[in-house]
Amino acid sequence: MALTNNDILKKLRVALQLRDDQIVDILKLVDFKISKSELGAFFRKEDHPKYMECQDQILRNFLNGLVIYKRGPREKK
DSSP states (O other): OOOOHHHHHHHHHHHTTOOHHHHHHHHHTTTOOOOHHHHHHHTSOTTSTTOOOOOHHHHHHHHHHHHHHHHOSOOOO
């Protein structure tokens, strides 16, 4: 059984103790806008009617934003 993007996002949220509003803010750091309700759909069970699959683009932007969130913005040369 392979991990889905939803599983990865859930595990990162728990491991880093992030709230939904913090994840929304992290995505804003890379100019990616998402609402809390859209984000909540990723954390639902697969059989829930409002479940949404987390696309690669969303996970990629979250990971890029997480780098900025944890390390700070890249310094200009």
